[in-house]
Amino acid sequence: MDFIIAILLGIIAGTFAGLLPGVGATVSVLILFPIFLTFDPINIIVCFVSLYSMTQYVGSVPALLIGVPGEASSLPAVVEGQKLKVQNKISDAIAYTAIGSLLGSIIVVGLTLIGGPLIENIAKIYRTPVQTILIFLVLIMMLFYKENKTSQNIFLISFGYILGMIGIHGDLNREFLTFGNPNLYFGLPVFPVILSLFVFPLFLKTVETSNNIKITPFKIKLTYFITFFKHITSSLRGTVLGFIGGFCPGMTHAFSSQLAYNTEKIVTKDSLKSVISSETANNAGAFSAILPLIVLGIPISSSEALLLAILETKSFAFSINDFLPILQKSAIALLIVNVIGIMIAWPLAKHLCKIFLCNQKMLYSILFLLLVCLNYYIGTLYYSGNFYMIVLLSLLPIGYLLKKLNTMPLIFCFIISNYSIELLWISYQLYLK
């Protein structure tokens, strides 16, 4: 019974976290903290897996329809959603991404359970060269993004790196653009940066092209399961790449979706296939991201680190000798969540489609104001409401200037900057020093 309650709680929390931008897994776990204290350790993990997977499911609906990324993993869906609206393929995208996510999760869970004991060897993927190659592969792909000129991509990548490197690094002997302000010592917060430099330019672009957008109301049709087979190759590619990308520390499923999306853009150049692949990938990545924690006790994202801290208050320690029962329960939970995910995502899409009957300018203005309020609220959770607002307001003019570009390379580099530099530094110590 507790197992079912844990799954249901994860589904409810994950639905809200997926719908509300910025309220990702970490904030959700913080909110659920008092409830987690009443659960036994395995059900805490089950609840977390359910939450994590559900955010991916639900997050893709507002990302595709309204252009609001629930999480960093939805960025490709936001960019492609705009094109798909113009092509009047948004309903297909919503249907196929949900089916793709289900397929991806089933495959990943199946292979993980069959692979069972072999999973012990996942530690090898954490060798620095493997991680470095993965990160820089995506970076190179971004350099040749078709939507922007190569010179513009170089500018966006460099600017993303500069923003991401703000703060104090290493042994505190490298201070970068902090101007002695303690708020900047730990870097720029992610939410106001994404809002000002990714969401804002995209909203402006959407409003400008709103006359070309015709939305056919989303209808729930079982025939989608048959027509989905036209895109199965993209979905399978997304599953494999998403599974690998999920192991990337710090970025996990966000990296999965980028890896699959960029690969698909090269292979097919098709918006629908790209978004199916990236959304399948982030669901596959959501499961692989938790494997290092379950098998080796290593958290690779902030939400997992918080989960581990909670589990430790319950005297629980992950062990390589008895990870299989946890893995099996998590796998069952994931499958249940994926089935319920479709049952929630499709009706949700049906209702969200109605929003497009409103005045587009007004819709996006209200939406943006809500996001600004949310920005302040998220800031207050970290005692930095004013700082979050200052960052947002300072970057909005730049976002306005970048409205004609696809700013995804900037955001990606902002997020990975410190990690990628650290990888290079470790490689230097290992092989060149």
Next chain:
Amino acid sequence: MKNIITLLTFIFFSTNVFAGEKIIVLNTASNNGTMFSQSTAYSEDFKTLGYEVEFVSPGNACKAWAYLQKVPSTQPIFINIDAYGQAKPASGLLENCGPILVSKKDLVAAYLDHFHVCTINGSADRLFANGSSVKIGTNKPGGFWQPMIDNINLENKTKHKRIQYGGSGDTRKALLSGEVDYVVLSTRHTYKLENAGATCFAEFTDSKKIKYDYTVNELSAGKNKFDSSFATGWSLFNADTKMVKTFRENIKKLFADNNSNIIKALGGKTPINYYGWSESIGTRVQWVNGSIKTWAKAIKAAQ
């Protein structure tokens, strides 16, 4: 109307009379680590002891310091003071962040810890064998660890290379992936490594042994003494002597109770670190402030 006013007056007075004394529990470290879980555990324990607790976790040492400046001087506040968090501002390289130090007047509890050596499939032998060459993963600060490795190389005629990682989790991953041969990590992480199949064997200290039978100093052929000890303190600021004394006694009781939240947070058994309940308050103050000073010096040396 009269009844409603009477009821409201009763509720107002009863909530004020029966509510326990308010204390703030301030976590000065990140929102996802050991200190966070210990702070939340203490908060829960204090609630059961009858206090009205407000738990605050701003996210890092700088924000916590800024928060502390705004707390009224009459409001008791329970705060964790760890060598790593405070060494950064104490080094003078980080302005407007503290440091927060402990004193005999306010220290309630403290623990001493130090680093240990772990390997995935080796033994202590290669670390000190004449002419051997291994990769040793360490955390920051490099200014602390590099001179230690240099001394081991010099005294044992070894050619070890130190690889610095961004955090303890990254260092653990490096050992488990086979990227390095040895790592040097604190007690808490050695438990996690042992659960993941690694072996830990020697303590990097010249003082108290906490977990293993040997210290690095006993294994090394050299005369140089290595000590990586560091301490964490818990202080109660803005409280009178009586209240601090009560807290010292209460925390000691919590540590004797296997059902207390803090004991569960520490692993559900005897705490892994050395709390030195029988040591004088002065000694424990020296542990905390001394290790802040040592690590601050190391951070500055790395500049």
